[in-house]
Amino acid sequence: MSVTTTRTDLLTIEGLGHVYEGKQRHEAIGRLDFAVPEGAFVSIVGPSGCGKTTMLRCLSGLMSPTRGTVLLGGAPVIGVPRDLALVFQDYSRSLFPWRTVAGNIAFVLPRKQLSAAERKERIDESLDAVGLSAAADKYPWQLSGGMQQRVAIARALAYRPTILLMDEPFASVDAQTRAELEDLMLAVRQRFGMTILFVTHDIDESVYLADRVLVLSKSPSTIVASLEVNLPSPRDQVGTRELDDFVQLRSKIARMIRDQSTRRPSAPAIGDSESPS
Amino acid sequence: MTATDTSWGGVAQRPRRDFRRLREFAARWGALFALGVVWEIAARIADSIYFPPISRIMHRFVELWLSGPPNTLFLTEGVATDIVPSLTRMLGGWSIAVVLGVLLGVAIGRSRTLGDFVEPIIHFVRAIPPPALIPIFFILLGIGNEMRVSLIAFAVIWPVLLNTIDGVRSVETLHLDTGRVFEFDRRKVFFGIVLPSAAPKIFAGMRVSLSVALIVMVISEMVGRPDGIGSVILGAQRTFRMLDMWSGILLLGILGYVLNALLALVESRVTKWHRGAREGVS
Amino acid sequence: MRSVTTSTSHASRRARAGSRSRVTILRGAAGLLVVFLVAELISRSGIVSEVFLPPTSVVLLRVAELLINAEFLSAILATLQAWVIGLAICIAIAVALGVLLGSSGAAYSASRAVIEFLRPIPSVALIPLAILVLGNDVEMKIALIVFSTLWPVLFNTIYGMHDVDPIAKLTAMSFGRSRLSTLLFVSLPSAAPFIFTGIRIAASVALIVAVSAELLAGASDGLGRWMLDASATGNRPDLVYAATIIAGLLGLGINGVLVFIERRMLSWQPALRQTREGSA
Numbered sequence: 001m002s003v004t005t006t007r008t009d010l011l012t013i014e015g016l017g018h019v020y021e022g023k024q025r026h027e028a029i030g031r032l033d034f035a036v037p038e039g040a041f042v043s044i045v046g047p048s049g050c051g052k053t054t055m056l057r058c059l060s061g062l063m064s065p066t067r068g069t070v071l072l073g074g075a076p077v078i079g080v081p082r083d084l085a086l087v088f089q090d091y092s093r094s095l096f097p098w099r100t101v102a103g104n105i106a107f108v109l110p111r112k113q114l115s116a117a118e119r120k121e122r123i124d125e126s127l128d129a130v131g132l133s134a135a136a137d138k139y140p141w142q143l144s145g146g147m148q149q150r151v152a153i154a155r156a157l158a159y160r161p162t163i164l165l166m167d168e169p170f171a172s173v174d175a176q177t178r179a180e181l182e183d184l185m186l187a188v189r190q191r192f193g194m195t196i197l198f199v200t201h202d203i204d205e206s207v208y209l210a211d212r213v214l215v216l217s218k219s220p221s222t223i224v225a226s227l228e229v230n231l232p233s234p235r236d237q238v239g240t241r242e243l244d245d246f247v248q249l250r251s252k253i254a255r256m257i258r259d260q261s262t263r264r265p266s267a268p269a270i271g272d273s274e275s276p277s
Numbered sequence: 278m279t280a281t282d283t284s285w286g287g288v289a290q291r292p293r294r295d296f297r298r299l300r301e302f303a304a305r306w307g308a309l310f311a312l313g314v315v316w317e318i319a320a321r322i323a324d325s326i327y328f329p330p331i332s333r334i335m336h337r338f339v340e341l342w343l344s345g346p347p348n349t350l351f352l353t354e355g356v357a358t359d360i361v362p363s364l365t366r367m368l369g370g371w372s373i374a375v376v377l378g379v380l381l382g383v384a385i386g387r388s389r390t391l392g393d394f395v396e397p398i399i400h401f402v403r404a405i406p407p408p409a410l411i412p413i414f415f416i417l418l419g420i421g422n423e424m425r426v427s428l429i430a431f432a433v434i435w436p437v438l439l440n441t442i443d444g445v446r447s448v449e450t451l452h453l454d455t456g457r458v459f460e461f462d463r464r465k466v467f468f469g470i471v472l473p474s475a476a477p478k479i480f481a482g483m484r485v486s487l488s489v490a491l492i493v494m495v496i497s498e499m500v501g502r503p504d505g506i507g508s509v510i511l512g513a514q515r516t517f518r519m520l521d522m523w524s525g526i527l528l529l530g531i532l533g534y535v536l537n538a539l540l541a542l543v544e545s546r547v548t549k550w551h552r553g554a555r556e557g558v559s
Numbered sequence: 560m561r562s563v564t565t566s567t568s569h570a571s572r573r574a575r576a577g578s579r580s581r582v583t584i585l586r587g588a589a590g591l592l593v594v595f596l597v598a599e600l601i602s603r604s605g606i607v608s609e610v611f612l613p614p615t616s617v618v619l620l621r622v623a624e625l626l627i628n629a630e631f632l633s634a635i636l637a638t639l640q641a642w643v644i645g646l647a648i649c650i651a652i653a654v655a656l657g658v659l660l661g662s663s664g665a666a667y668s669a670s671r672a673v674i675e676f677l678r679p680i681p682s683v684a685l686i687p688l689a690i691l692v693l694g695n696d697v698e699m700k701i702a703l704i705v706f707s708t709l710w711p712v713l714f715n716t717i718y719g720m721h722d723v724d725p726i727a728k729l730t731a732m733s734f735g736r737s738r739l740s741t742l743l744f745v746s747l748p749s750a751a752p753f754i755f756t757g758i759r760i761a762a763s764v765a766l767i768v769a770v771s772a773e774l775l776a777g778a779s780d781g782l783g784r785w786m787l788d789a790s791a792t793g794n795r796p797d798l799v800y801a802a803t804i805i806a807g808l809l810g811l812g813i814n815g816v817l818v819f820i821e822r823r824m825l826s827w828q829p830a831l832r833q834t835r836e837g838s839a
Contacts, residue, residue, distance in 0.1 A: 394589060
């Protein structure tokens with residue numbers, strides 16, 4: 001199924017499913033079919049333990065799923081594709097403490113294709129984009145949590161991926177910082193024209209940021225709904241959240257997730273996910 | 278919040294614990310057995326007088342120490358003359374070191390002032406390589422058992438002492454405050470809070486000490502009056518009895534392994550809460 | 560929290576730490592002085608014969624004399640030479656092996672029993688064997704040093720490699736880094752603090768083993784040999800005590816140098832940050 005017909009799909013997921021074998025067999029993903037169009041900001045929201053992390057592992061090629069295919073730009077994902085970058089929730093564990101901020105960014109830049117000057121330019125540009133130009137020579141542990149996550153984002157930007165996957169990136173920062181980082185993501189998207197797939201468990205955040213929200217069920221996860229977000233741009237932390245459309249959409253999603261959480265976890269028939277909105 | 282979906286690292290490693298444990302067990306002892314086989318074949322091919330085949334070493338090992346009459350559990354007289362004195366002085370020296378190390382460590386750890394006064398001395402004395410003290414111990418204590426036990430105690434006290442100081446100093450102030458709120462007396466604070474929190478570190482120090490004690494025991498037995506495993510090995514070398522020498526080395530390896538395993542067992546019993554608490558956090 | 564500390568509180572903390580450390584140094588010096596004085600008094604008063612405990616002042620004089628004695632210094636150099644070479648070989652072997660075993664679960668569990676059995680064999684028990692096979696020269700010392708220092712470095716390397724945060728590795732892989740590159744640039748630096756701890760332990764063990772070998776195996780040269788001669792033939796307790804003090808200073812010096820290198824190279828490490836901030 002295609003989300004929009006006007007734009008080409010960058011990332012296509014067909015029949016994705018994953019089962020962890022072992023003594024406690026665990027079906028993390030039931031069946032997922034969706035597509036992320038080029039240039040779109042798609043957020044995925046779901047109840048706790050809905051297999052979001054498993055899904056991202058499969059999408060980024062860090063793990064091969066039990067069944068189904070992932071296509072990036074038409075080519076199947078085998079191994080970690082060059083065009084993709086990932087931002088983890090645990091910024092403190094994903095940044096390398098023995099490298100400076102600039103060193104952390106430099107580490108991910110391909111060494112052969114870029115000259116020293118180009119590398120420097122990339123680092124400066126991405127740090128500028130996240131507002132941390134002054135912190136280039138600091139070590140990650142000298143920065144606050146929010147700033148560390150900015151570094152992680154800058155690192156992903158410097159890599160120049162066509163698609164950016166984010167795994168609950170703002171779950172461990174305080175509310176004020178979270179709002180700042182959300183607006184940072186919108187600005188970054190504008191500036192670099194990237195496709196973004198954003199996983200979160202915060203309903204407000206998913207609606208505020210995205211063009212489209214996918215609602216996941218509990219694990220084994222399937223897509224319960226795919227909702228288009230028609231909120232005006234540029235978005236505003238206070239104004240946007242006051243709009244009727246925003247409030248209605250977030251209530252609708254909240255209700256779906258509450259229904260998911262209270263329902264007994266029974267595997268929905270395959271094909272259920274084909275029928276949203 | 279962080280508990281929701283942090284399965285990035287650990288997912289793939291869950292399955293079939295019992296089976297894995299069995300396989301690991303097999304792999305471990307299989308590897309050791311393989312090493313023995315390699316040794317045996319290599320020694321037979323090389324035919325060197327210095328490296329006899331493992332089968333002959335083991336045969337001699339049994340002959341020396343495990344071929345006694347049934348009423349002594351098959352232990353030979355050699356056990357009484359070689360092994361028992363060695364083990365006694367080693368455990369004696371180690372016990373002295375543990376008792377003194379813990380007592381001093383608690384005193385120094387609890388009092389900053391005392392620590393300031395004695396720490397340079399401790400660090401200096403500790404830095405002297407123990408064998409370099411043998412001549413002084415010779416002068417002071419002669420060439421007999423006292424010299425050996427004191428040398429062992431002196432050499433192995435440092436890990437216990439330093440770890441105890443460190444353990445006592447890093448007791449959670451919140452726990453001490455709790456004790457103060459509930460008006461614990463000094464004894465209760467010490468036995469109820471300070472000692473249990475320092476226990477994991479103290480045990481770590483004791484384990485290091487035990488392995489050092491084995492080393493110093495051998496060193497101390499290679500000098501002075503001949504007596505114990507160390508002198509058996511040295512004597513065998515001097516008279517070119519290679520099988521006896523290798524049996525002694527094998528014996529020391531087994532002793533080290535068993536002692537370490539025993540202490541690890543005790544440690545896991547005593548400091549069970551520590552591991553549980555840590556696993557709960559991570 | 561770390562980044563929130565304002566400059567004023569930083570400065571005052573530093574000032575406080577400064578006066579604190581001055582008190583600590585004074586007290587430490589006082590403690591050493593007391594020990595020296597007590598030893599001097601015991602010896603001078605004759606409670607313990609001068610043959611057993613020469614007066615501290617005499618011993619300190621001998622220390623000064625020995626430090627400019629060419630023969631003694633060449634003995635120290637011989638010991639240090641074996642120490643450096645042995646340690647270098649040990650690090651090269653143990654780190655390589657540790658990285659290999661630490662990054663492969665199967666290799667690790669297979670090698671564990673072998674390591675666990677070989678490690679507790681006291682290296683000094685091998686002195687007789689080493690004398691037989693390698694004679695009583697520097698090769699024998701080096702072989703013993705390598706055997707005994709292999710374990711701490713190997714164990715710490717393996718442990719450090721196991722302790723690498725999986726997220727850190729995944730991050731490198733998600734940016735398209737190869738396995739080798741992840742190993743070299745993520746796992747190895749991350750394990751570096753553990754490896755360094757192992758090296759520090761190995762450094763002091765190596766010194767112990769070097770002196771033991773000289774003392775027990777009658778090596779032709781070195782500090783241990785020199786002390787043996789002074790105590791057995793010369794009957795000079797003052798020289799023995801002086802040499803022992805110098806051995807202690809040597810141990811302290813080696814440890815100090817290693818701590819300095821560690822602070823320099825691994826200043827990013829959480830456990831060392833406090834000291835870095837304090838001294839900055």
